[in-house]
Amino acid sequence: MPSIRCGGCAKFLSPAEGVKCSICNAAYHRSCVGLPRGTSITSWRCPECTKNDRRDNKAETPVRGRADMGHSSDDLMSPGTVGHAENDMVASLSPAVATELRRFKEELCAEFRLMRHEVLQLRTEMAELKDSLKGCAEHMNSLEARVDALEHKLSEKASDKSPLEGVVAELKSQLNERDQELLLNDVEVTGIPESQEESTLHLVKVLSNKLGVAIDEKDIVHVERIGSTRRNREEPSEGTFNPAAQRPRSLVVRFARRATRDALLREARVRRGFNTSELGFGGPSRPAHRVYINERLTRTNRHIFYKARQAGSTHNWRYVWTKGGRVFARKEDGRKVERITCEDDISRIFG
Incomplete structure (x- = not known):
């Protein structure tokens, strides 16, 4: 018996498994043409014979179903199947x-x-x-x-503050105290008029005689003016006196003995408020000015004294003074005397 191939998938089939077309006698697998197994069919036409018939959209129209030409959907989507289909299309x-x-x-x-x-x-x-x-x-x-x-x-x-800063501050304080010790025999006189031909030694002797302190030339080590040399040292002309321009430089006196200096300071405190006219430096063209005699201080102590006086005036402290180059303050009589050694003490005491 000759072998029969399916007209749909081209695979061999047995007569019992397939169905024949009543017109062209072509054999097909029942699964290829969508026919159920176990049913007897007496007159059936294959898809090739019915493809030219008028379609009526009935459900019995032959469809290859899930398997096209005997291949499953997975076989159709496999690379080999796609490649063959592509090659067939390109070849056409x-x-x-x-x-x-x-x-x-x-x-x-x-x-x-x-x-x-x-x-x-x-x-x-x-x-x-x-x-x-x-x-x-x-x-x-x-x-x-x-x-x-x-x-x-x-x-x-x-x-x-770090320990190093404390050591530096302590060293500065010690140096300042030593510098102040070198000035313990000095006094600073401010307010005495200045001229080019003046004799500073004569001025000191006139001042001491006015205060009632007998001073000999051997009691004085030296006398000099200190301060900026830009201040006017010329004699004022009549009608052109300018107090700000004629402000004289300070006169610094160093005594051979500290006792002489202390005596002069003591008498100056008693005669506080005397002026240049009492010393014979006044005149119609030069008004009188107060003369101040104080201890000579280092620059640091002078700055501390200035700040302490400002703070005392602001906080109504009655007494701010210097003694032996040291700055002291007392709020009122009977109160404790405070010593001021640095600016921190000013904020602590007056604050």
Whole structure:
């Protein structure tokens, strides 16, 4: 008996498994033409014989069903099936069109491979960038922690002086006290008019005689003017006197003995308020000015004394004075005497 092939899937079949067309006698698997098994069919036409019939959209119209030409849907979607279908389609076209389609396919594949390579490279770069950003974030967190620690340390130093700063302050205080000891025999006289032909020694003798203190030339080590030399030293002309321009420089006197200096200061406190007219320096063209006799202080002590007097005036302290080169203050009679050695003492005492 000759072998029979299915007209749909081209596979061999047995007469019991298939069905024959009543017109062309072509055999088909029942599954290929959508006929149920176990049913007897006496008159049946194959799809080739019925393809020219008028369609009426009835359900019995032969359909290959889920399997086309004996292949399942998975077989149809497999690469081999797609490749065969593509080759069959290309073979059915003209050679020029087929060549153009192959070239277009190759270009698409090349572009796809290039795009895939670029995407993989982009993913790699993004991963590296992510790691780099993570490292930068950790570094920034470390820097912020260090800055916070430094700020905290600086704030602690600002609130509490370091031992080195305390040592420096102590050394400055000791140097200032030693410099002040060198000035214990000196007095500073302000308010005496100045001229180019003056004799400073004669001025001191006139001043001491006016205060009732006998001073000999051997009691004086030296006398000099101190201060800026830009102040006017010329004699004022009539009608052109300017007190601000004619303010004289201070007169500094160093005595050979401290007792002589103390006697002069004691008498000056008793005669407080005497002026230049009492010393014979007044006149119609030169008004009288008060003369002040004080201890000579170092620049540091002079600044502290100035600040202490300002603070005492502001807070109504009655007494702010110097003795032996030291600055003292007392709010009123009967109260404790405070010694002022630095500006911190001013804020502590008067605050």
